[in-house]
Amino acid sequence: MxxxxxxxxxxxxxxxxxxxxxxxxxxxxxxxxxxxxxxxxxxxxxxxxxxxxxxxxxxxxxxxxxxxxxxxxxxxxxxxxxxxxxxxxxxxxxxxxxxxxxxxxxxxxxxxxxxxxxxxxxxxxxxxxxxLLTTNTTGCITALSNSSTAVSASGGASISASGCALVTNGTIVSDNSSAKVTAKSITAQAINDPAAAYNQNAVTTTPTARNWTLKANGASDFVKPNTAAQTALCYVNKLTGYSDPDYAGGNTGCTSPLVVPAALSNNSTTDWSTGYTPRNQGGISNYENSDYSCTYTIPAGTYTIRDLSIGGGCSVVFATGSTLTFRNLNMSGQALTFGDGDIGITGTFTVNGNTIVTMGNGAHSFGTLAIGGGKFLQMGSGNFLVVGGINVSGGAWLKVGTSTNDTVTIGNDGAGNAIVVGGGSKVCFTSDCSTPTAAAGTFSANGSVNVQGGGSLVVFPKSILHVINGDLIATAGVIFGSGLYIIKGNFQNTTGSGSDSMNGVDVTFAMGGTLNFAGGSQFDLAAPSTSNGYGIQDILFLTKTTSGTSISAGAVGKASGLIYAPYSNFSSSGGSSISSNGSACMMLVVNTITVTGSGTVNTAGCSSQAPGATTGTVRLLQ
Known part of the structure; x- marks a missing residue:
């Protein structure tokens, strides 16, 4: 070892x-x-x-x-x-x-x-x-309901979103091969298409076949975060008293834009009455041009008169530079002309007989304003105020030459009406009755606006903000000047065609009630396509109502912009149709969509925006 x-x-x-x-x-x-x-x-x-x-x-x-x-x-x-x-x-x-x-x-x-x-x-x-999808799941047609009939077509109805997406949390239903539902892409919980079993598909995507995703909760309310929309709905809430659970504090923290006119006063005890009298008999006769002529010229000055009555055949001219206050003015004569200057009529201004009344530029204030029997009242620019309502009938017309910085303030007639127009009459807050003019001030009506009968017309001015503290009901023509419209109640349109149609460019309507187009009405309404100071960009209608939104009884129209009614069931029936205007885009965000008979909903102009459209191809995510 x-x-x-x-x-x-x-x-x-x-x-x-x-x-x-x-x-x-x-x-x-x-x-x-x-x-x-x-x-x-x-x-x-x-x-x-x-x-x-x-x-x-x-x-x-x-x-x-x-x-x-x-x-x-x-x-x-x-x-x-x-x-x-x-x-x-x-x-x-x-x-x-x-x-x-x-x-x-x-x-x-x-x-x-x-x-x-x-x-x-x-x-x-x-x-x-x-x-499976190359973009998000918002669509130009969005139905937020998760019901088994969230999007439904029957009879010969048609729902078309060929340029973009149709998105719903529920089921898309077509009850036969003639009831068509078409989109560029579809997101839905389910698709119920009985015709597919017979190779007659009624629910289709184009240009890529079966470009759809079946999933729950695929749709979302993408409008709710929009601050401009929230502000507009807050104005509505201040009128209706509604507390919106979708927003903190109920979305009531804004200041109401409604202007309620205060009553006017006149303590004069002097009355004037025209007639075929000799001159120098006191009162207005001192200004008669000649004895028994019944023609009067009132020099410039300040006049406070209790009641002025102008009889048949008489004519009166107030010179420019006057300041005039009346309690009641009854015009049954031949002509009445006011030059430039401020005019206040604290009671009732009634125009009767075959006559024309002309007012120059200046502030114009009235207690109530009634024009009938083919009579005419035309005034220049300046702030316009009526404590009571406006009633124009019998082929008469009222023209208010609203201009930049002018305000329009209207109360109501005690029955809830701010403006009533009928019998082929016209009320135009413009220099003419065809083209809306600019008004930087608020247009405020403390009651409903009711346009009745064929041939009647209301023309709203351009204004950043219009307020209607009631319903907007039209069976005759309406031209909307550009701007945001706050409507406490319903928007009802049963106008006809031609001059009885409804038109507006760069407009947005925020309502407390529902939207209803019926009775063969024709309309062409367009939201602002850019942020131009009028209305809300790309938004046409806003409402939180749970009542139904309908296009029915042969109504035909074009709507450019978003119709936002997330709690409302939208329907089109009776041969009615609603579509985009040219290259513009119509979008829907509603609870459900039901199209029956030969009704049509067509958003074909949305191909350039296509917020939920897909390319039909797949790509690697990871």
Missing amino acids: DWFRRLLKAREGSVIAISALALVSLLGMTGLAVEIGNGFAAKVRNQRVADVAALAAAIAYKTSQLLAVAQNTANDVVVANGLSITPIVSQVSVGGVDGIQVSITTAVPIRIASVLTSAASYNVTTIAVAS
């Missing part, structure tokens, strides 16, 4: 032992590096296969809407790439976008590094996700 003891004591033996142990460690580290490299190479190869398999599976799913078909397609791609494994295929959501996920796992053998482990291999897993 002496040789062994000498070996243990020798320094050379220690070096050999340490070298042997180091060699084992070095071989292990080298093997580990090689194994890691093999695993990385396998992962790169598998990722390529998974990407291709995910794209193919997503295309298969979009065509079939069956996950099993997507699984079989992924299997074929994996096998074709030399892998004898079965991928795992599932439907997932990444960042709110639906997709098909393919997971591939393969075993990598351990060879050189076996000195460090007893395992024969280790697993490498790769995942790829391909999208």
Whole structure:
């Protein structure tokens, strides 16, 4: 054993032992590096296969809407790439976008590094996700209901969003092959299309077939965060007293834009009455042009008169530069002319007989204003105020030359009406009765506006803000000047065609009630397409009502902009139609959509905006 003891004591033996142990460690580290490299190479190869398999599976799913078909397609791609494994295929959501996920796992053998482990291999897993939609799920037609009839077409009805998306939280239903529902893409909880069983599909997408995603809760109220819309609805809430649960504090923190006119006063005891009298008999006769002429010229000055009555055949002229105050003015004569200057009539201004009354520029204030029997009242620019209502009938007309910075303030007649126009009459807050003119001040009517009978017309001025503290009911023509309209109640349109139609450009209507177009009415209304200071860009109607919104009884019209009624059931029936205007876009955000008979809803002009449209292709999400 002496040789062994000498070996243990020798320094050379220690070096050999340490070298042997180091060699084992070095071989292990080298093997580990090689194994890691093999695993990385396998992962790169598998990722390529998974990407291709995910794209193919997503295309298969979009065509079939069956996950099993997507699984079989992924299997074929994996096998074709030399892998004898079965991928795992599932439907997932990444960042709110639906997709098909393919997971591939393969075993990598351990060879050189076996000195460090007893395992024969280790697993490498790769995942790829391909999208089913390339954009978000907002659409130009959005039905927020999750009901089984959220979007419904029957008879020969048509719902068309061929340039963009139709999105709903519920089911899309067509009861026969003639009831068409078409969109560029569709997101819905389900599709009920009995005609598809007979190869007569009524629910379709174009240009890519079956470009749809079936999912719950795919639609959202994307208008609610819009601050301009919230402000407009706050103005409505101040009129109605409604507390909106969709916003903190009920969305009532704004100041009401309604202006309620205060009563005017006149304490005069002097009355004037015209007639065929000699001059210098006192009162107005002092200004008679000649004896018994019944023609009067009143020089400039300040006049406070209790009652002025102008009899048949008489004419009166008030010179420019006057300040005039009356209690009541009854015009039954031939002509009445006021030059420039301020005029106040604290009681009733009644115009009768075949006459024309002209007022120059200046502030014009009235207690109540009634014009009938084919009579005419025309005034220049200046602030316009009526404490009571305006009633114009029998072919008469009122023209108010509203200009920049002028305000229009109207009370009501005690029966809730601010303006009543009928019998072929006209009320125009413009320099003429065709083109709305600018008014930077508020247009405020403390009651309903009612336009009755064929041939009647109301023309609103351009104004940043119009307030109607009641309903807007029109069976005759209406021209809306640009701006935001706050309406406490309902918007009802049963106008006819031609001059009895309803038109407006750069307008937005925020209402407490519902929207109803019926009775063969024709309309062409357009929201602002840019932020130009009038109305709300791209928004035409806003309401939180739960009452139905309807286009019925042959109503035909064009609407450019968004109709927002998230709690209202929208319907079109009786041969009615609503569509975009030219290249503009009409959008709907409502609770449900029901189109029956030969009704039509068409948003064809939305292709350039297409907030929910898809390309019909898939892409890798990860």
